[in-house]
Amino acid sequence: MKITIKKIFIILMMLFMLGYASYSNIIARATNSLSRYVLLGSILLFAVMANSDKNFLLKIPSKVPPYMLCWLLMGIFALSGFARVKFGSLQIVICILFAFISGSNDQWIDTALRIARFLLFVFVFFTFFFFVFPRLYSIVTGFYGFIPDGTSRGAYPYRAGITSHYSINALNIAILLVIVVVKYLCDNGITLKIRKESVFDFVLIMLSFVALLMTAKRGVLVWSILAIGIFYILLNKGKVGNVVKILLVAFVLLGILIILAENSQVIAKVFERFKVVGTSEDNSAAQRIAMWKLALSYFRQSPIFGTGFWTYRGFYNENLSAEYSVNGKHTSIDAHNVYIQVLCETGVVGFVIYILAIGFLLYRTIILLWSLENRQRLKQYISLSLALQLFYILYSFSGNCFYDMTFFYYALAMGIVYSVETVWKNESRQLKSSPNRNTIRELYRGDDTNTVREKIYYENSDIDLS
Numbered sequence: 101m102k103i104t105i106k107k108i109f110i111i112l113m114m115l116f117m118l119g120y121a122s123y124s125n126i127i128a129r130a131t132n133s134l135s136r137y138v139l140l141g142s143i144l145l146f147a148v149m150a151n152s153d154k155n156f157l158l159k160i161p162s163k164v165p166p167y168m169l170c171w172l173l174m175g176i177f178a179l180s181g182f183a184r185v186k187f188g189s190l191q192i193v194i195c196i197l198f199a200f201i202s203g204s205n206d207q208w209i210d211t212a213l214r215i216a217r218f219l220l221f222v223f224v225f226f227t228f229f230f231f232v233f234p235r236l237y238s239i240v241t242g243f244y245g246f247i248p249d250g251t252s253r254g255a256y257p258y259r260a261g262i263t264s265h266y267s268i269n270a271l272n273i274a275i276l277l278v279i280v281v282v283k284y285l286c287d288n289g290i291t292l293k294i295r296k297e298s299v300f301d302f303v304l305i306m307l308s309f310v311a312l313l314m315t316a317k318r319g320v321l322v323w324s325i326l327a328i329g330i331f332y333i334l335l336n337k338g339k340v341g342n343v344v345k346i347l348l349v350a351f352v353l354l355g356i357l358i359i360l361a362e363n364s365q366v367i368a369k370v371f372e373r374f375k376v377v378g379t380s381e382d383n384s385a386a387q388r389i390a391m392w393k394l395a396l397s398y399f400r401q402s403p404i405f406g407t408g409f410w411t412y413r414g415f416y417n418e419n420l421s422a423e424y425s426v427n428g429k430h431t432s433i434d435a436h437n438v439y440i441q442v443l444c445e446t447g448v449v450g451f452v453i454y455i456l457a458i459g460f461l462l463y464r465t466i467i468l469l470w471s472l473e474n475r476q477r478l479k480q481y482i483s484l485s486l487a488l489q490l491f492y493i494l495y496s497f498s499g500n501c502f503y504d505m506t507f508f509y510y511a512l513a514m515g516i517v518y519s520v521e522t523v524w525k526n527e528s529r530q531l532k533s534s535p536n537r538n539t540i541r542e543l544y545r546g547d548d549t550n551t552v553r554e555k556i557y558y559e560n561s562d563i564d565l566s
Contacts, residue, residue, distance in 0.1 A: 126263070147198050158204075203522050276308050
């Protein structure tokens with residue numbers, strides 16, 4: 101593989117982007133604030149360098165799609181809260197700009213997926229590692245200076261792995277699971293026969309799924325599985341047979357887990373976590389309801405433009421921290437429902453823009469997915485984007501996806517759609533203006549001959565594709 105200057109910039113862009121997204125809590129502990137600003141700025145710098153022309157000038161699209169316009173407007177809302185939370189505001193803006201800048205081509209996507217798989221597998225590895233060697237967990241607690249949440253005061257160190265909170269560990273593992281499952285389903289569908297070239301992906305799926313179970317994080321587990329199921333149904337345009345397949349797989353998987361729970365304490369703990377929801381043993385549901393009510397009460401005080409970006413954290417500290425926070429006031433706790441928090445902080449105006457941003461992108465993704473029947477490579481890119489979007493949308497009902505590092509992966513999904521859409525339009529224009537054999541081979545490298553032969557562009561063409 102030929103290494104070019106642009107390829108180096110693409111690798112650096114994705115290493116900084118995905119490395120920061122996956123390891124932000126570790127980076128925050130190991131660096132000072134200036135270093136973190138440099139890391140964030142580097143993402144944008146390398147994005148510009150990776151997507152510029154020979155003179156290092158960016159080509160600004162003449163027509164920006166509606167979803168991108170809406171997200172750029174949401175970036176303005178984020179900047180309005182810069183005085184309150186500087187770093188968080190910059191994170192959101194840089195994610196949006198990354199997607200906007202990267203939309204000029206699709207050369208970065210394969211690199212991004214390889215880097216993501218490697219970086220995220222580290223969390224799977226350390227989940228198993230600390231299950232086998234729990235005594236070595238003292239290295240992690242020594243690094244952070246406290247015992248990470250979700251480990252029952254260190255009794256279950258594998259739940260948080262090398263992260264500072266078991267939610268972060270579960271989130272990273274779930275994103276890896278989504279990435280690998282999408283690739284596997286695009287290559288094989290739901291079948292009992294595993295092709296040789298897909299064995300590695302299948303093993304990675306199994307390891308990731310078990311690791312996710314071991315974290316005992318309920319919401320992430322449910323939302324990731326649901327996102328994969330909805331993705332597969334949309335991939336097959338809602339065909340009844342595929343819906344039945346999904347349900348059968350779900351029932352079989354549940355049955356296997358119930359059997360394993362009888363003999364495995366780790367799996368049994370997962371079921372116990374679901375059993376205690378809403379009981380006196382687990383006040384998380386009551387706390388979330390209180391947080392949502394608080395956000396809605398402040399929304400009613402300023403319904404048009406909201407109370408201001410990042411203001412919810414202050415409201416929580418004033419009203420709920422004494423009741424629910426053991427260690428005093430929080431500096432970064434959000435409402436655990438993005439939609440309610442956006443409504444509170446940006447009012448009806450910001451909420452409508454946010455919903456349109458998500459809706460326009462999701463709609464365009466589904467349209468592209470169904471339009472790329474004969475372009476396996478681009479279709480797989482769009483499939484991944486769709487699954488990541490679905491996970492983000494679903495997890496936003498109980499998580500803080502817009503306000504935490506999950507938004508980096510949503511930005512990745514956004515950038516993929518923008519890139520594929522740009523490439524698709526450029527290829528259409530190029531093929532119409534110059535439909536010769538060399539053009540076809542260049543544009544459709546990586547796709548098999550039969551796929552190219554079926555392209556609609558050549559229905560009335562005399563070009564020999566054999």
